[in-house]
Amino acid sequence: MKLTLDLRTLANPAAIQEYLTEALSFPDYYGKNLDALHDMLTSWPYSTNFVLRFPSAPAPEAAAYLPRLLQVFEDSADENHSIQISVRR
Numbered sequence: 001m002k003l004t005l006d007l008r009t010l011a012n013p014a015a016i017q018e019y020l021t022e023a024l025s026f027p028d029y030y031g032k033n034l035d036a037l038h039d040m041l042t043s044w045p046y047s048t049n050f051v052l053r054f055p056s057a058p059a060p061e062a063a064a065y066l067p068r069l070l071q072v073f074e075d076s077a078d079e080n081h082s083i084q085i086s087v088r089r
Contacts, residue, residue, distance in 0.1 A: 053088050
């Protein structure tokens with residue numbers, strides 16, 4: 001399955017985490033941080049190609065966070081071969 005996550009309009013880490021929580025139907029106990037995201041993705045049970053839509057000019061708070069977010073997705077894909085990651089701008 002292909003799942004597009006459109007992060008282009010999100011201005012800060014809290015908004016990004018809230019979006020991911022809803023878009024990926026994470027449970028209530030999801031910690032809404034990068035460590036928790038890694039935990040969820042490494043146990044993701046579905047064969048999924050995550051397409052991350054990044055802004056070409058992110059808001060300042062998001063600019064520092066997005067590379068770290070991408071690293072978590074990539075590290076998780078290295079551990080969980082059911083997921084693949086691609087980035088679009």
